[in-house]
Amino acid sequence: MNLYNYIFRRLLYVIPIVMGVSLLIFVIFNVVAGDPTAILLGKHASLKQMAELRHELGLDRSWLMQYLDILKSAFTFNFGRSWSTKQLIAPMIGTAAGVSFTLVIPAFIVTSILSISIALIAAFYRGRLVDRSLVVVSVIMMSISGLTYILLGQWLFAYKLGWFEIAGYEYGFPHFIPYIVLPGIILVILSIGYEVRFYRTVILDEMYQDYVRTARAKGLPEWMVLFKHILKNAMVSIITNLIIQLPALLLGTLLVESFFGIPGLGGITMHAINNSDFPIIKAMTIISTVFYIIFNLITDVLYTLVDPRIRLS
Amino acid sequence: MTRAFTKSIWIQAFSRMAKSKLTITALVVVIGYSLIALLAHWGILANDWQLEIGNSYEAPNIHHWFGTDIFGRSVFAKIVKSTEVAMNVGFVVSIIAITIGVVLGAIGGYFGGVVDELIVWIYSTLAAIPNIMLLISLTFILGKGILAIYIALGMTNWVEICRLIRGEVIRQKDREYVQAATAIGASSFSKLALHILPNVMHIVIIQFSAIFQSAIKSEVILSYLGLGIQNGPSWGVMINDAKVELMQGAWWQLIFSTMAMFLIVLAFNILSDALRDALDPKLRGK
Numbered sequence: 001m002n003l004y005n006y007i008f009r010r011l012l013y014v015i016p017i018v019m020g021v022s023l024l025i026f027v028i029f030n031v032v033a034g035d036p037t038a039i040l041l042g043k044h045a046s047l048k049q050m051a052e053l054r055h056e057l058g059l060d061r062s063w064l065m066q067y068l069d070i071l072k073s074a075f076t077f078n079f080g081r082s083w084s085t086k087q088l089i090a091p092m093i094g095t096a097a098g099v100s101f102t103l104v105i106p107a108f109i110v111t112s113i114l115s116i117s118i119a120l121i122a123a124f125y126r127g128r129l130v131d132r133s134l135v136v137v138s139v140i141m142m143s144i145s146g147l148t149y150i151l152l153g154q155w156l157f158a159y160k161l162g163w164f165e166i167a168g169y170e171y172g173f174p175h176f177i178p179y180i181v182l183p184g185i186i187l188v189i190l191s192i193g194y195e196v197r198f199y200r201t202v203i204l205d206e207m208y209q210d211y212v213r214t215a216r217a218k219g220l221p222e223w224m225v226l227f228k229h230i231l232k233n234a235m236v237s238i239i240t241n242l243i244i245q246l247p248a249l250l251l252g253t254l255l256v257e258s259f260f261g262i263p264g265l266g267g268i269t270m271h272a273i274n275n276s277d278f279p280i281i282k283a284m285t286i287i288s289t290v291f292y293i294i295f296n297l298i299t300d301v302l303y304t305l306v307d308p309r310i311r312l313s
Numbered sequence: 314m315t316r317a318f319t320k321s322i323w324i325q326a327f328s329r330m331a332k333s334k335l336t337i338t339a340l341v342v343v344i345g346y347s348l349i350a351l352l353a354h355w356g357i358l359a360n361d362w363q364l365e366i367g368n369s370y371e372a373p374n375i376h377h378w379f380g381t382d383i384f385g386r387s388v389f390a391k392i393v394k395s396t397e398v399a400m401n402v403g404f405v406v407s408i409i410a411i412t413i414g415v416v417l418g419a420i421g422g423y424f425g426g427v428v429d430e431l432i433v434w435i436y437s438t439l440a441a442i443p444n445i446m447l448l449i450s451l452t453f454i455l456g457k458g459i460l461a462i463y464i465a466l467g468m469t470n471w472v473e474i475c476r477l478i479r480g481e482v483i484r485q486k487d488r489e490y491v492q493a494a495t496a497i498g499a500s501s502f503s504k505l506a507l508h509i510l511p512n513v514m515h516i517v518i519i520q521f522s523a524i525f526q527s528a529i530k531s532e533v534i535l536s537y538l539g540l541g542i543q544n545g546p547s548w549g550v551m552i553n554d555a556k557v558e559l560m561q562g563a564w565w566q567l568i569f570s571t572m573a574m575f576l577i578v579l580a581f582n583i584l585s586d587a588l589r590d591a592l593d594p595k596l597r598g599k
């Protein structure tokens with residue numbers, strides 16, 4: 001099958017998923033969640049007020065129209081206004097995304113470089129003390145609650161030692177830098193255990209292939225086998241893993257951002273949770289899903305570009 | 314003959330696991346936590362965790378090993394009671410997720426066709442929504458509390474096992490032993506339940522351990538966010554309390570709840586790895 005054909009088929013496959021996701025979000029927020037006017041107006045609202053608000057929020061329209069609104073918002077990113085701040089949601093999220101990126105992207109790059117390097121070291125010394133210690137440390141790091149890293153990190157490095165800002169954020173480069181260093185380090189620590197283990201497994205999987213035995217048999221030194229042959233082949237899985245993580249970065253900072261008072265996507269989502277701000281939670285769900293679907297698509301297409309075997313099936 | 318053979322594979326796997334002291338220790342930890350949870354559940358342990366037994370914020374001392382909280386309640390009793398909550402959530406969620414995942418995965422993989430497509434559609438849809446957003450949305454509309462946690466975590470955790478079981482059933486259903494069962498007139502149900510399912514059981518066991526610990530971690534985060542356990546003890550609620558306490562120098566709630574959670578999650582991580590090594594044929598010999 002040719003590549004365009006494959007991409008086209010893969011695109012078609014997105015349609016039922018979009019339908020399913022929008023249906024689920026519709027059921028959660030418009031059907032099960034029920035009437036929000038009582039929450040919004042308080043106990044003493046008159047029926048007329050409630051009816052007006054329902055009309056204003058578009059809740060008096062048919063369920064089909066409400067469902068189509070959700071579907072439409074996935075493309076237009078028009079999510080209406082926040083209940084708690086009355087601001088338009090789309091620009092709110094836009095600003096917040098900018099803030100999140102200043103924190104998340106450096107942390108993501110550092111985590112990836114560090115974890116791939118450590119995984120290579122572990123694979124190079126596989127089965128020996130270095131490897132086993134690295135695995136043990138990774139498993140221990142994975143087992144500690146993320147909340148604890150955040151709490152203790154903030155308490156020790158910002159509060160006790162005063163090395164970093166405890167909380168807050170300033171817009172614009174380079175003003176934000178002092179505020180993102182500690183949260184950034186914590187983000188790296190939060191995910192490095194998983195990443196090292198994942199990359200180590202990927203690299204070790206390649207290590208038992210025939211071409212590796214051939215490379216060794218012809219007398220290549222082990223480091224050259226590792227870098228020239230194994231890493232090159234493991235790259236497919238490594239890059240897939242990197243891309244697939246990108247949409248998760250939008251939300252991966254939920255707790256870190258709220259702890260450090262960073263007004264990013266995680267920060268506004270937490271604020272929305274605390275204020276029962278449904279439209280924002282709904283908008284964040286839709287946006288993160290859209291990104292997830294898009295990046296999944298990109299990964300799949302890239303995968304077939306790199307590895308032609310997949311196209312055959 | 315078949316039966317003896319099947320048994321010996323399981324015995325082989327578990328004797329392989331039993332050789333490792335680390336795995337045995339992990340297993341002992343899991344059993345210990347389960348016992349504590351059961352004793353707390355029956356009211357034998359930590360039944361009076363709400364009792365004021367000392368002054369506010371007593372540091373760990375001879376009388377109160379883990380110190381006291383703001384209301385002078387024993388942190389130790391709260392940790393024990395939270396253990397019950399965590400193990401309860403882990404167990405119920407694993408059972409829900411495994412039941413849904415195995416049933417749907419087996420049906421989809423075995424029968425194929427429209428049913429399979431529908432099942433794949435359902436789990437692809439769920440998988441397309443980031444877990445944390447789905448969890449937050451679900452706990453939001455279901456109201457807060459333990460039931461919401463069960464449903465939300467059950468719904469988000471069955472996808473992986475369903476995918477795995479479906480794939481394995483597809484691989485198994487054309488094997489000779491299934492054809493042999495067809496030849497002697499076995500029904501679809503008995504082929505699935507009696508012949509194929511025992512051969513995909515290793516996936517269930519590995520996943521049980523994985524879902525269990527992921528549910529424990531999710532419960533803590535949801536409770537921390539105020540979306541989980543209400544008015545009850547939970548490691549997540551204790552960690553949330555610790556946010557303010559830490560600045561006042563009261564570290565014990567944070568440290569002991571973290572330790573309690575760390576130990577069980579670590580034990581499950583070790584156990585999952587050991588189970589995977591012992592039961593996954595692909596990894597055997599590596």
